[in-house]
Amino acid sequence: MASVSFDSVTKKFGDFTAVSDLGIEIGDGEFVCLLGPSGCGKTTTLRMIAGLETPTSGRVRIGDRDVTFMHPKDRKISMVFQDYALYPHMNLADNIAYPLKVRGESQEKRHARAREVADVLKIGQLLERMPSQISGGQQQRTSLARALVYPSDVYLFDEPLSNLDAKLRLEARGFLNHLQRDMGMTAVYVTHDQAEAMALATRIAVMDAGIVVQYAPPLEVYRRPATTFVANFVGNPPMNLLPVEAMIADGALHLRAGGLAVVPLKVTRAAAKALEAGRSLTLGVRPEHLAVASGGEENTIEGELFANENMGPEALVTLEREDTARFTARIFTDEMVALEGRVRLGFAADHIHLFDGEGLRLPLDGEEG
Amino acid sequence: MTRYLSLYFTRIGFSVATALLGAVFALPLIWFIFAPFNPRAELGLAVPDPFSLANFETVFQNAFALRGLWNSLIQSVGGVILVGAGATLASYALSRSPIRGKNVITYILLLFSSVVSGSAAMVPIFLIVNGMGLIDTHIAVILVFAGGLLPTAMFILRDFIDGIPKSYEESAMVAGASPVQAFFDVALPVIRPGVVVVVVWAFVNIWGSFLIPFILLRSSEKMPASVAIYSFYSEAGTPIVTLLAAYSLLYSLPVIVLYLFVSWKFGFRFFGGIKA
Ligand SMILES: Nc1ncnc2c1ncn2[C@@H]1O[C@H](COP(=O)(O)OP(=O)(O)OP(=O)(O)O)[C@@H](O)[C@H]1O
Numbered sequence: 157m158a159s160v161s162f163d164s165v166t167k168k169f170g171d172f173t174a175v176s177d178l179g180i181e182i183g184d185g186e187f188v189c190l191l192g193p194s195g196c197g198k199t200t201t202l203r204m205i206a207g208l209e210t211p212t213s214g215r216v217r218i219g220d221r222d223v224t225f226m227h228p229k230d231r232k233i234s235m236v237f238q239d240y241a242l243y244p245h246m247n248l249a250d251n252i253a254y255p256l257k258v259r260g261e262s263q264e265k266r267h268a269r270a271r272e273v274a275d276v277l278k279i280g281q282l283l284e285r286m287p288s289q290i291s292g293g294q295q296q297r298t299s300l301a302r303a304l305v306y307p308s309d310v311y312l313f314d315e316p317l318s319n320l321d322a323k324l325r326l327e328a329r330g331f332l333n334h335l336q337r338d339m340g341m342t343a344v345y346v347t348h349d350q351a352e353a354m355a356l357a358t359r360i361a362v363m364d365a366g367i368v369v370q371y372a373p374p375l376e377v378y379r380r381p382a383t384t385f386v387a388n389f390v391g392n393p394p395m396n397l398l399p400v401e402a403m404i405a406d407g408a409l410h411l412r413a414g415g416l417a418v419v420p421l422k423v424t425r426a427a428a429k430a431l432e433a434g435r436s437l438t439l440g441v442r443p444e445h446l447a448v449a450s451g452g453e454e455n456t457i458e459g460e461l462f463a464n465e466n467m468g469p470e471a472l473v474t475l476e477r478e479d480t481a482r483f484t485a486r487i488f489t490d491e492m493v494a495l496e497g498r499v500r501l502g503f504a505a506d507h508i509h510l511f512d513g514e515g516l517r518l519p520l521d522g523e524e525g
Numbered sequence: 526m527t528r529y530l531s532l533y534f535t536r537i538g539f540s541v542a543t544a545l546l547g548a549v550f551a552l553p554l555i556w557f558i559f560a561p562f563n564p565r566a567e568l569g570l571a572v573p574d575p576f577s578l579a580n581f582e583t584v585f586q587n588a589f590a591l592r593g594l595w596n597s598l599i600q601s602v603g604g605v606i607l608v609g610a611g612a613t614l615a616s617y618a619l620s621r622s623p624i625r626g627k628n629v630i631t632y633i634l635l636l637f638s639s640v641v642s643g644s645a646a647m648v649p650i651f652l653i654v655n656g657m658g659l660i661d662t663h664i665a666v667i668l669v670f671a672g673g674l675l676p677t678a679m680f681i682l683r684d685f686i687d688g689i690p691k692s693y694e695e696s697a698m699v700a701g702a703s704p705v706q707a708f709f710d711v712a713l714p715v716i717r718p719g720v721v722v723v724v725v726w727a728f729v730n731i732w733g734s735f736l737i738p739f740i741l742l743r744s745s746e747k748m749p750a751s752v753a754i755y756s757f758y759s760e761a762g763t764p765i766v767t768l769l770a771a772y773s774l775l776y777s778l779p780v781i782v783l784y785l786f787v788s789w790k791f792g793f794r795f796f797g798g799i800k801a
């Protein structure tokens with residue numbers, strides 16, 4: 157196991173910058189998820205660790221080795237590909253044992269080791285089969301077995317679960333989490349599924365258009381999203397964001413928007429500074445922090461009922477305001493919430509988020525910075 | 526009801542028409558199978574009576590014709606090895622390397638190949654081969670065929686390799702394989718069906734060619750079967766049908782055997798291992 161570090165790494169394809177000035181450190185034994193929408197540069201970042209892509213500028217290190225220009229075979233890494241890349245002409249045993257074959261192990265030894273790993277992954281009875289003769293979930297485990305069959309400094313995963321159906325995905329996710337706890341491996345895991353990242357990562361690097369916008373533990377990303385982009389990307393359903401007009405009066409911060417009532421907030425230094433640049437801010441409230449308000453005026457938002465979806469243990473109640481902005485509340489209840497017409501949703505003062513005109517987080521009272 | 530009836534008759538009419546068309550195409554083939562065993566074979570179709578191997582006996586006494594088959598084999602196998610190996614390596618490189626302008630290179634090569642192997646280039650080819658002192662050698666024939674077929678072979682194969690995900694070799698290299706190991710262990714087996722197609726195509730092409738060996742070779746003991754087949758024509762230029770039929774059957778056997786062998790051993794197919 158070893159750490160991985162990026163030293164202002166930039167990768168361009170022609171004129172297009174896929175990854176820009178990346179500078180994250182991945183600690184020894186960490187499980188880091190690269191999270192972001194399609195095309196944001198996750199795979200490119202991973203491939204630069206693997207050596208399948210060379211940075212245009214900057215340095216990549218694994219442990220204390222500078223591997224920027226090192227051939228993949230010398231990097232002591234394992235990688236699970238999104239399409240699994242199982243060799244179609246080899247049976248599972250040979251597929252799994254291939255890394256040992258190139259290391260010059262005897263046929264007997266490598267098949268014994270392949271069987272060991274395959275048994276752990278519950279594909280031990282399939283070793284004689286060809287890749288085309290097994291199911292998608294089994295292919296996924298085979299490619300995982302091939303990555304685990306030899307000891308590596310870093311394990312790389314490129315959306316390994318994206319080809320699985322929902323149930324298998326949950327199962328495989330649980331297994332990966334177990335594996336991480338068991339082996340304490342250093343892993344970099346690419347995904348665009350925020351739930352996967354939340355479940356697996358010790359830290360999440362949220363990427364947007366080639367830039368890491370936040371690099372923090374999952375709960376931190378969830379509780380204190382650095383930008384509106386992160387707020388919108390992490391969480392399901394995403395955070396409700398509403399443009400508000402802000403001003404300071406009587407030593408307090410007042411937020412205003414149609415149908416919205418927010419108790420005046422304490423003025424922080426960051427908020428005061430943001431207001432110098434302009435008066436429009438963005439208010440964010442997570443759906444799970446909203447509840448149907450019975451009465452009262454404070455910390456509520458009002459609108460027409462738009463949708464009321466019962467999902468079993470919870471219901472998603474969406475209201476639409478006059479300006480067509482929608483607010484969704486995730487209400488934990490065993491019964492269908494009976495609602496009609498105008499709906500008022502309430503939230504707690506300590507669960508609101510505030511972002512400045514550029515979408516950057518403004519720390520509120522009680523937060524550091 | 527009448528509509529169904531008319532549909533029915535249309536179907537029958539169509540089937541009869543296609544059957545007739547098929548028969549027209551099948552006739553030469555049937556002749557081709559029957560005539561060699563018929564000592565009195567003529568250009569008309571006839572079932573051999575008696576069925577005999579006399580034609581083959583006569584053919585086997587013609588040393589020049591038999592040597593021709595052997596020469597064809599030397600030239601075809603030699604050419605196929607060159608084309609197969611060259612096209613595989615070149616098209617793999619063209620497909621995987623990041624060099625700019627590789628498409629232009631491929632198209633220019635393709636353009637030249639149609640010139641180089643065409644009859645228009647016969648004179649310069651003869652002059653070059655003559656200048657190299659290779660006239661009347663198997664090597665000359667093999668090289669000229671390889672030069673002519675390589676670009677098209679590369680073009681076919683490159684298209685095939687482009688369709689194969691890079692992640693096969695990438696996963697091999699990440700697992701510790703050198704580029705050469707990754708090529709032989711992983712890439713080559715996966716692109717083998719494409720190589721087989723190119724090899725069969727090149728073999729058939731060389732095996733059936735007449736002009737190039739006819740021009741580049743002098744001595745009768747080096748002539749391939751496509752040229753030697755003329756020894757079954759009389760001085761006046763009329764074919765001796767019985768012997769010609771027997772020799773033609775022998776001449777086409779290797780190609781048939783190659784097809785059967787390939788489809789038995791490899792199959793003209795591609796086995797995908799990538800989850801779509
Ligand atoms: N070889 C390449 N040549 C040119 N552009 C490329 C190349 N590889 C990637 N890109 C571009 O770089 C950007 C980032 O690609 P990358 O594969 O890293 O995205 P990603 O975050 O992994 O997306 P996804 O979730 O869809 O896999 C994309 O816009 C892509 O089009």
Ligand SMILES: [Mg+2]
Nearest residue numbers: 198199200346
């Ligand atoms: Mg990707």
